[in-house]
Amino acid sequence: MIQFNEYLKPKTIEEAYKLLITKNAEIVGGGAFLRLSNRKVDVAIDLFDANLDFVKENDNYIEIGSMVVISAFEENPILINLYNGFLKNVSETILSFQMRNIITIGGTLYPKYGFSDLITALLVLPTEIYLYKSGKFTLEEFLKTKLAHKDILEKIVIKKENLKTSFQYIRNSEYDFSILNVAVSKGEEVKIAVGARPGVALLAYKTMQFLNENGLNEETIIKASKMVSDEIPFSDDIKASKEYRKKVCEALVKRALLEVM
Template sequence: MITFGDYLLPKSLDEAYSAFISKRSARLIGGGCFLRMGNRKIGLAIDLSQTGIEYINELEEEVEIGGMTSLRDFETSQILKNNFGNIIEDSVKHIIGVQLRNIATIGATVYSRYGFSDPITALLALDADIYLYKGGRISLEEYLKEKDYRKDILEKVIIKKNIQRADFQTIRNSAVDYAILSVGVSRVNGKYRISIGARPRAAILAYEAMEYISNVEVNEDTATKAGELVSEEIHFGTNNRGTCEYRKEISKILVKRALLEVQR
């Protein structure tokens, strides 16, 4: 069970941030799905639902997704589909069920850098940036490399509209289980980005494979070779969903599939 000492419903991010840094025991509440798992006592719960960061805005060169946007809105947005195809939908449709996706938020998901996160794998492939209320704009790639957590609010995720094609592949033991591995691939001006998530640690880019595949014609042979490069350069681990060796093997297949899908 989760219990709150105090509960605050701020009307702005400024009010939320001031309260957040004023108390060590303060905790932001997005959808609350993860926080409510297990027993937890939160001194000050700061509910972000009234801070005005629930939106998906299409600008001239990028799309902005507010931190309180639900995974379901993220999944079904026509703006995101028109600009990026099915990669966004494919990265969230396996998460439990519509009820949970109606509640869980993209801001909490990205900020928390969960190793199993499917949307992070997709967003990393799409070269997304994040905007932190205090820390400003940084690339997701850099944010994922940071060792410490900043005490900040994830205000929005920003995706540039220059993506030509993108794809998401994953393998799970059952439809709604956590992923054993996830792969995101995108193409911008002939350059490919390959992200590998649920390794089981947080998603990272496969730089050597990206360099290789961006300089050759993509076909069955080169996509196979890129998959092999990924399996060698990425550090995989073992957990109760899959072994390091298994992840290494399936990475070859998922990368090849995603590359062939993206080059079509």
């Protein structure tokens, strides 16, 4: 288990950032994943008191502070109905309610875990990431950017648009990580994200372009499902082979596209 010499709870994100860059320190969100690592770190910076536990609704978007726990998608009245409960449905697939009450948005997005279900889902929504020092990124830019220095995820912003959505996944058992996950959204354009490849989620641009030019119907969906599994790179890991993921991807994308059609 991880070991800390000092445990600090700064009152502001400014204070937290100063500690982060001047010491051998690590940010603590919910601590659920962090505690599993076997390292010694001088200072634990717990963001619990740093006023990052907020959900604010505006006409066109919703702001979610990094210390909001993912069970908020099941409990917060603003978040429950967002995209017809899409994020609620995704969150409910992750571990138990008790664990979802601990796991934070910041701890889920900042480390860019390949297995993440929420990252795949948020990638097909208009999602922006706000880092304290490095500023604003789209989620996709953030996933592709290697930051030059340590930073703190302050909040995410999800714009409200008229989208139909679907999330599909395959796991060996309820509390296991996804072997593959797929999210699709359809507004004026179709977006397809594939995660747990086992690498972090990617958008399938060639296939998205094909569908946006040819429309969604049973024929294009069958073709697109095959295209995605050829377009997205997969690898082997302890859970599944590359070939298995490729086959499963085709089936999950087909299911998701039929659902949004």
